[in-house]
Structure formats: structure tokens, C-alpha cells
Amino acid sequence: MRVLSAVFHRPGDPLSVEDIELDAPRTGELLVRIEAVGLCRTDWHVMQGERQVAMSPMVLGHEGAGVVEALGPGVDGIAVGDHVVLAFIPGCGSCRWCRQGRAHLCALGPRITQGTQVDGSCRRRDASGREVGAFCMIGAFAQRTVVHQASVVVIDRDLPLDLASLVACGVPAGIGAARHRARVKPGDSVLVVGVGGDGINVVQGAKLAGATTIIAADVVARKLEWARAFGATHTVDSGSADLVVAVHAVTDGVGVDHAFVCIDPPATLLPAFRATAKAGNVVVTALTPTGHTSLPVPPLELVTSQKAIMGSVYGFASPRVQIPELIALYRRGAIRLAELVTRRYPLAAINEGYADLIAGRNLRGVVLPFA
Ligand SMILES: [Zn+2]
Numbered sequence: 001m002r003v004l005s006a007v008f009h010r011p012g013d014p015l016s017v018e019d020i021e022l023d024a025p026r027t028g029e030l031l032v033r034i035e036a037v038g039l040c041r042t043d044w045h046v047m048q049g050e051r052q053v054a055m056s057p058m059v060l061g062h063e064g065a066g067v068v069e070a071l072g073p074g075v076d077g078i079a080v081g082d083h084v085v086l087a088f089i090p091g092c093g094s095c096r097w098c099r100q101g102r103a104h105l106c107a108l109g110p111r112i113t114q115g116t117q118v119d120g121s122c123r124r125r126d127a128s129g130r131e132v133g134a135f136c137m138i139g140a141f142a143q144r145t146v147v148h149q150a151s152v153v154v155i156d157r158d159l160p161l162d163l164a165s166l167v168a169c170g171v172p173a174g175i176g177a178a179r180h181r182a183r184v185k186p187g188d189s190v191l192v193v194g195v196g197g198d199g200i201n202v203v204q205g206a207k208l209a210g211a212t213t214i215i216a217a218d219v220v221a222r223k224l225e226w227a228r229a230f231g232a233t234h235t236v237d238s239g240s241a242d243l244v245v246a247v248h249a250v251t252d253g254v255g256v257d258h259a260f261v262c263i264d265p266p267a268t269l270l271p272a273f274r275a276t277a278k279a280g281n282v283v284v285t286a287l288t289p290t291g292h293t294s295l296p297v298p299p300l301e302l303v304t305s306q307k308a309i310m311g312s313v314y315g316f317a318s319p320r321v322q323i324p325e326l327i328a329l330y331r332r333g334a335i336r337l338a339e340l341v342t343r344r345y346p347l348a349a350i351n352e353g354y355a356d357l358i359a360g361r362n363l364r365g366v367v368l369p370f371a
């Protein structure tokens with residue numbers, strides 16, 4: 001079937017919106033009609049050549065939500081008509097990590113930049129017959145996709161799918177970093193550096209976990225206003241103020257219990273580290289372009305301060321557990337989803353959506369492929 005898709009060809013070029021030939025689902029796979037897909041900086045890193053993928057052309061997009069339209073052989077527990085969120089790290093169910101209930105660490109994870117399906121082959125071809133990959137084994141910047149059941153989380157049918165797309169990536173990544181990685185406790189103090197798609201959700205995750213001091217830092221004034229609305233108690237314009245001085249002023253010179261680096265780690269890790277209290281946690285959620293091979297950590301201070309520096313992907317918990325849990329928290333009014341969406345775009349305007357993201361105009365842009 002021919003499917004309108006936004007395709008990555010080479011670094012630096014905008015995505016090309018074109019018809020791609022999509023094969024029928026094979027064993028363990030299903031066809032999903034994509035109703036909504038979020039615009040995330042991770043795909044932008046690929047478009048800029050800052051994160052290498054193993055093949056091109058490739059359909060990008062990893063924050064998809066939609067409706068199951070057809071099943072291949074051997075699909076278990078998923079039916080046509082089910083509403084689904086696509087998990088950008090598949091859970092094979094059988095590796096040591098999946099058996100521990102930690103599908104965010106699944107052995108298939110390192111393969112998400114390869115472009116191939118779980119079985120190693122491709123389901124997409126362009127007009128010239130060339131094989132086309134799917135980013136994160138998903139390729140959600142398209143009207144339809146074929147994914148393995150390992151990438152699928154079934155959700156309730158009454159949740160609007162544009163909101164469901166948010167719980168595919170940024171919401172679990174941010175809220176989970178606070179709850180599951182740093183394990184923020186009631187009364188803790190938190191610093192969030194960069195309050196975009198991930199950082200704003202760290203703010204609401206810290207609030208959910210009972211943090212009483214939540215400091216948001218960003219260079220975009222509008223993002224600091226949004227952070228206040230999501231629970232930040234203090235804001236720092238990190239373009240003009242010295243972050244470490246500002247955090248120490250709020251925390252009686254102690255620093256925060258947990259600092260989250262949600263943008264540009266090469267530039268922000270050191271101030272975040274120095275703004276963290278002794279024995280505190282520094283959690284890095286932002287991706288660093290592959291050209292950078294180290295981060296500035298003062299080795300003597302690392303030991304004497306007894307701080308922990310840790311990475312966090314997908315909120316450090318299985319998407320199969322987190323996604324239903326986050327939807328339940330949304331229904332209870334404990335977290336916000338609708339307010340995360342700044343603007344919706346048709347697929348043809350996807351590059352405009354990325355321009356808005358990079359200019360700091362969006363908290364989250366969502367593409368509606370059938371709009
Ligand atoms: Zn994402």
C-alpha cells in the first residue's frame with residue numbers, strides 16, 4: 001500500500017513528504033493507522049546528522065499513537081480496532097532485561113537506529129524500489145506503519161489519540177526520570193535545566209513526587225512561564241543569571257537534592273553538578289551529539305561531594321508499565337497532558353513544526369497525519 005510519509009534522506013535536509021510503499025505485516029507485526037505523532041528533538045538530532053542512523057532513506061517519528069488496522073500471523077493479545085501507543089524501545093519479552101520487567105533496557109534497544117524491523121528486514125520502499133528504514137522500528141511520521149508487537153502498548157479507547165501520543169516519549173521520559181531514576185521524595189528540592197518536552201515533564205514528575213522546591217532554568221522566557229504552570233516554584237533565566245549562584249540563593253547555599261540535565265549536556269552538566277547538594281543526584285536525560293565523547297565532570301569534586309551522575313532513558317521504567325500508569329494519573333488529574341500541546345500540524349507542515357520546536361515556540365508540536 002502507498003503511504004504518505006515524512007522521509008529523512010541526508011543530514012541537513014528537511015524531511016521529504018512523499019509516498020512510500022508499505023508491505024503487509026509479517027509474523028508478530030501489525031498495521032497501525034497513525035492518528036497523532038509528537039515532534040521530538042531526537043528526530044531532529046538525526047536530521048542534523050548529530051545522531052547517526054544505519055541507513056537512509058528512513059521514515060523518522062517515534063512518538064506515535066493510532067489504531068490497529070490489520071494483524072500479521074502470531075500476534076497475541078492485540079486486536080484490530082485497538083488503540084495503541086508505540087514504544088520507541090521495543091520489549092522483546094525474553095531478554096534478561098525484559099524478564100526483569102525492565103523493557104526500557106531491552107536487548108533490542110541498541111538496534112533502534114538501524115532502520116530495520118525486529119526480524120532484520122525492511123517493510124518500506126521508495127518510488128525507485130530502494131529499501132526505506134523506520135526509525136526506532138516505528139517510522140511514525142506517516143499515515144500508516146507496520147510495527148512488531150514488541151513496540152505496541154494497548155491503551156483505553158476513550159483517550160484522545162493526540163494526548164496518547166504524548167505518553168509515547170516525553171511524558172514518561174520526564175516524569176519517570178524524577179520518580180524512577182532520581183527517586184524524588186516528598187520535601188526534596190529539584191533543579192531542571194531545559195524545560196522543553198522532557199524537562200517540563202520532569203517538573204510535573206517532581207511535583208507529583210512531592211518535591212517542595214522545583215527550580216526551572218531555561219533561556220526561553222515563555223518556557224519558564226510554562227514551567228510555573230506545571231509546578232515550578234522558582235525560575236532562572238540561564239541566559240543571563242549564573243545558575244549555580246541562583247540555585248544556592250534559593251537553597252540556603254546547600255544546592256538541590258536532584259538536578260536534571262534536559263538540554264545540551266556538554267554546556268549544562270557542570271553548572272548542574274555544582275548546583276547539586278552533597279550526595280545528591282545529577283540525572284542526564286538529554287542526548288548529546290555523537291561527535292562529543294566526554295562531559296566536563298570535575299573528578300576530585302565528584303568523589304569528595306559524593307554525588308551520583310546517572311543517565312535516564314524512557315523514564316527508567318518499562319513503557320508497558322508506565323504508559324497505562326501515566327494515563328491513569330492523567331484521568332485522576334494528577335498530571336497534565338492537554339496543556340503540553342502548543343500546536344498541531346498536518347504531515348505536509350512537519351518541517352514548519354520542527355522550525356517552531358527549534359525556535360522555542362513549542363512545548364510540544366503534534367502532527368496529525370490525516371488532518
Ligand atoms: Zn521523543
Ligand SMILES: [Zn+2]
Pocket residue numbers: 090091092093094095096097098099103105106107108
Ligand atoms: Zn527484551
